[in-house]
Amino acid sequence: MLRVSNLALPLHHADEALPAAICKRLRIGARELTRFAIVRRGNDARDKSDIQLVYVVDVQVKNEGAVLARFRKDRNVQVTPDTRYKFVAQAPAGGGFKRPVVIGAGPCGLFAALILAQMGYRPIILDRGKVVRERTKDTWGLWRKSVLNPESNVQFGEGGAGTFSDGKLYSRIKDPRHLDRKVLTEFVKAGAPPEILTEAHPHIGTFRLVTMVESLRETIEGLGGEYRFSTRVDGLDIETDADGNRRLQGLHLHDGSYLEADHVVMAIGHSARDTFAILHAAGVYVEPKPFSIGVRIEHPQSWIDTARFGANAGHPILGAAEYHISHHCSNGRTVYSFCMCPGGTVVAATSEEGRVATNGMSQYSRNERNANSGFVVAIDPARDYPGDPLAGLALQRHWEERAFVAGGSNYKAPAQRLGDFLAGKPSTTLGTVTPSYRPGVTPTDLADCLPDYVVAAMREAIPVFGRQIPGYDHPDVVMTGVETRTSSPLRFTRGSDFQSLNTAGLFPAGEGAGYAGGILSASVDGIKVAEAVARSMEQ
Template identity: 80%
Template sequence: MLRLSNLTLPLDHEAGALAPAICTRLAIAADDLIGFDIVRRGNDARKKSAILLVYTVDVTLRDEASVLARFAGDTNVRPTPDTVYRHVVGEVPAGTKRPVVIGAGPCGLFAGLILAQMGFRPIILDRGKVVRERTKDTWGLWRRGVLDPESNVQFGEGGAGTFSDGKLYSRIKDPRHLNRKVLIEFVKAGAPEDILTEAHPHIGTFRLVTMVESMRASIEALGGEYRFGTRVDGIDVETDGSGQRRVRGLHTHDGGYIEADRVVMAVGHSARDTFAMLHQAGVFAEPKPFSIGVRIEHPQSWIDRARFGANAGNPILGAAEYHISHHCSNGRTVYSFCMCPGGTVVAATSEEGQVATNGMSQYSRNERNANSGFVVAIDPARDYPGDALAGIALQRHWEKRAFVAGGSDYRAPAQRVGDFLAKRASSDLGSIVPSYRPGVRPTDLADCLPDYAVEAMREALPVFGRQIAGYDHPDVVMTGVETRTSSPVRFTRGPDFQSLNTIGLYPAGEGAGYAGGILSAAVDGIKVAEAVATSLCAAG
């Protein structure tokens, strides 16, 4: 079988046009094509008047060898890669101690699944609740302004990705095609099959809920064990005669103790108390760059027209997305982050007396507004020098300022772009209705962000307005603050995926500083699970 990439057809092509296009591209007769499967479909909208669909297909031919020889050196015609996932170990040694996974987000979920599929019967701990109970608690903040610090957008089964756009693509290099394993498992759990072929697949919150439940059932059927409402408050580390530190167990919030010598730390980017506990226990950590800014909302129809022109609204194209950035004169980079087409801005705090925002979409992406992070990149040396946890202190500072600016009741501070650019507070909002719940309070967002970020954002807005018509329209709404773009801490690990100075501790996913989004976190969970399995079998 051969893989043919970058095969383009018009947006409105006939249903049967793909086979003739394959024959034309490969210069073969129609009867030389035995069959084909669509691997990926994207679009090229650089020319709005002539949008193209771009296909990758796996084709079966009567004489593949001769076609390969004719297209030698053409990277768009090559043998189909082997994307089948294979477990790294076989039989589990008798008496093997069960590994423990802390966190049931995408990283912990896939670490637990892979370990379970290999027969290691993992124990999965999560401080939050099962996904449906957690959803009720999350809506409690959105509808009534009542926060549960242990069950919210950040904590609970499914992790922060449950309340997001559900994007399933990333820029990670994946020579082993582990992303394919993730997508296949999601489809088994109930995701739509089109995530296997769409260039920018997404799922949406409602579908993620049922998928997470299905995957939990699979893990439990394989001998895995979940313990919800279990926060890890301490790690038992022993130093042996050679001076090496080793994990021996975990202390839980209720006074319990779990003996463990292989622990996957997949706690997510907002487990600030866990970060502090690990840092105090001497686990090696260092500050990591992240970004800070706001969520910005535009009518989705504006984005569709800007990206697709007269083809806006075409069901094949769906709701348009964008990715933009600008390098500012003050040395800062402003960029769009976690763009949610046809979605809503959501309350994403996990600590009392603070406001943090994020974006969410359903699978349909049919809400009125598009929203995106409009954020400024920052780094430890320049913006939060100090110890490994200095970035957390910075996040908290601005989240507390946002809480006060919003009225101290979990409403968020908001501002019209016209007022922000004119350097005046907003007293009301215009034609664009903000989607954030439990509501917004018009104010001056310059009081909720560092001066350097405000300066950079004011420079970037008109630049983005020249790229996307209406981006800097005076009525566009910005809601603050967006501070949880990624973990501000990295728990550095070695090539064996273990902590640099604590044997048996496997930092993983976004919280450890090794992923950014559902897919990359899930892939990292697979890699870490494989490292744990290899270590356990070697010890056995």
Template identity: 80%
Template sequence: MLRITELKLPLNHPEEALAAAIRNRLRITPRDLVRYTVARRAHDARDKMDIHFVYSIDVTVKNEAAVLARFKRDRHVNPTPDTGYRFVAKAPAGYAGPRPVVVGAGPCGLFAGLILAQMGFRPIILDRGKVVRERTKDTWGLWRRSELNPESNVQFGEGGAGTFSDGKLWSQIKDPRHLGRKVLSEFVKAGAPEEILTEAHPHIGTFRLVTMVESMRATVEALGGEYRFERRVDDIEVATGADGSRRLAALHLSTGERLATDGPVVLALGHSARDTFAMLHARGVFLEAKPFSIGVRIEHPQSWIDEARFGPCAGHPDLGAAAYSLSHHCKNGRTVYSFCMCPGGTVVAATSEPGRVATNGMSQYSRNERNANSGIVVGIDPARDYPGDPLAGIALQRQLETRAFEAGGGAYRAPAQRLGDFLAGRPSTRLGSVIPSYRPGVTMTDLAEVLPDFAVTAMREALVAFGQQIPGYDHPDAVMTGVETRTSSPLRITRGDDFQSVNTAGLFPAGEGAGYAGGILSAAVDGIKIAEAVARELVGRPVLADAA
């Protein structure tokens, strides 16, 4: 089979035009084209007057060798890559050895557990939160009634933080083993639309993610895995050898249970498990501070973004809601960029701690809500902005989230400001034409009283620059809602080449909370890598260099 890349066709091309374009590209006759499938489809909207689709196509032809020989110097015609997933190990029949433990049931923990179950190792998956349906009810309790459950919310519970997001399924990670394809394939088996296998920027949305997470849990359980919800890891025991080496010995859970760890433990905590990070630090597990970003959520009517990006093609059903990606390097040395852009979505309350406000963005599969929203965030780093111990970034997050709670007036209302007022340096007293979507509601104020001065200065410069890139982006009525602080983990639970903690054997830090991923797809891929490392540990095989 051959793969053709960069095959371009007009936006409104008829279905039969694709086969004709394949024949023309390969210079073959209709009878030489046996079959074809779309491997990937993207759209190129850089020229709003000439928007077109860009395809990658897998093609079966007669006399493939002759066609390949004809295009041997053409980088856009090659053999189709093998994207099938192969397990690195399998448990022996009737496996009765140590059962690996996975802490956290977000995307990373979910895939670590799934892969271990598929390999026959019967994992135990712990999560501090509830099953996804119950967790959804608790999350809506915050949004509708200002009632926060600190153990069951946007951050904690089955499915992880990605469940209440846009459900984006793409990443910029290097993926030479096509592990992302394994993730997407498992999502399709669990009920995701098959188009996520071919779209360049696939997404799912919250409602579909809920049912998919339930389906994947059922698969893990059918394979011998076990879920234990509402069990927070409150403490760990570490055994120290005569040579000073450390090895994880047991987990102490919030239920009072002591779980001996004769097998590996995967830590897929998510980026908001602040109490667990503090406990690990106190127990001597090596942590280090890492960069993250802070800022706000910004909202524009989706129709404005569609028109700015697609021009006369705005509203075309094959284009959907327009997205954007922006970045600006500021005079004060800071970089401001858009983060987790949600077309046709809403801004949501994403706190997990009482007395604090944090925001995030969410979309459903349809992406048909009134507004587009995105994080507008400023990159920060430990040496300059939060020096000290590895937990200093968490202290900074909490400080900003507490300010936001106070500026919002309590009840988890968020501080908000019109963009025009923010640029002018004056508090907002009213809304304009853009109605914010955040619930439990917003309080109009001055975000400069909430954010650090360097962030305010950088954002004011960047927003004007963004208005030059996307006409109308700096419209005075655009609404900014604060604060966005959970862009990524502010620390890393450092691991070695064997994927174990650099100073505590048996502990496998993983995913976004450990500082090794960012987003659903990259976290899930890291979960697969960790599962493979755990499996090799269990069967006594070394981790291969290419496993990373």
């Protein structure tokens, strides 16, 4: 088959226009086109008056060799790549191996466990939180009643932080093995809508993610995997030989028990701060890495739809509009939108008592009143938190504590009208834009909850973004603080074999280890690490 890319058609095109466009592009007659399938569909809305749908299609033609010869220098006409996943190993049929352990049941841990299970290694999965249904109840306990369970919340439990998000399934990773296709295919098997295989910017939404996580667990258990929920790792057993080489031997669990393990995937997520400290104290190699800090910003979704799609706002194919914007400031900082959630809500995302952190979430329909996104400023260790590798954690905690106090010390979040933020005065009331954050907001001055350099950069960027997106800088727009968990503030550095740089048998993975950002990239990293574990077990 041939893959034809960048086929652009008008938004309102007829069904027959697509096969006609394929034939025109390939310079063939209609009878020479045997069949075609849509691989991906996106949109080009740079001209709001003439929005184009952009297709990638796989086609079968009668004389493929001749057609391909005509386009041998055209990157938009190529042989369809083989995207089928191929396992790198298979467990010995008779057993006799020590079962690998996966710490964390978020996207990275789930796919590490799934691949290991599909290869026959019967992994043991440890998660400090609860099964996803019970975890959902605990999460709603914070959102509705201001009651936080530090071990079961937005960050901890089956499905990981990605369960309470927009469920975005796209990333900027480029993988010649098409591991992202493996992830999407497994998601569809688990109950995701089939269109995630073809949409340019697919998403799932929280409610569907819950049932999918349950389905993936059933698959892993059916292949011999074993889950242990409400199980936290509180220590590592590391043996050091005469030459100073370190090797993991086992795990000390919170209930005082010991689990022998010499192949452990560490997929703990970006908020397992106590576990980070345990790993650091155990001598596991770790270094600080950049992350970002800021707020969640909310606009009526209708404003964003109109700004992006003009008269075509509301078209069912286009759905709720998104945006991605950035600005390089005069103080050397970069301000950008992060994790944009169309038609969604701002949610409480803390996992520690006495602190407030925010995130964004959408359902599959994306039909809530507001759009929200992170409005954040990039920071880095050398400039902002030098010294100790864990200094970034201390910085996050400091501003989350300030936000907790500013919100009223009851898990309400501090919020401010954008106009007041620009004017440098506290908000006492809010305007026409209703905040969606649960359990509620307290109007105040967000400048008290953020570093001065972050505040200055945000104030410079707002009018710039307002020129790019009409209405972005409306004075009644609501900003809710703080957004501190854009990514892990440290990296557990690994070698080419995916093992810790100084601790054999420990495989850092996913967002918490500093190697992914989002559901799809974390899942792909989980696959890669599972493959590395299998190769190591074969040796």
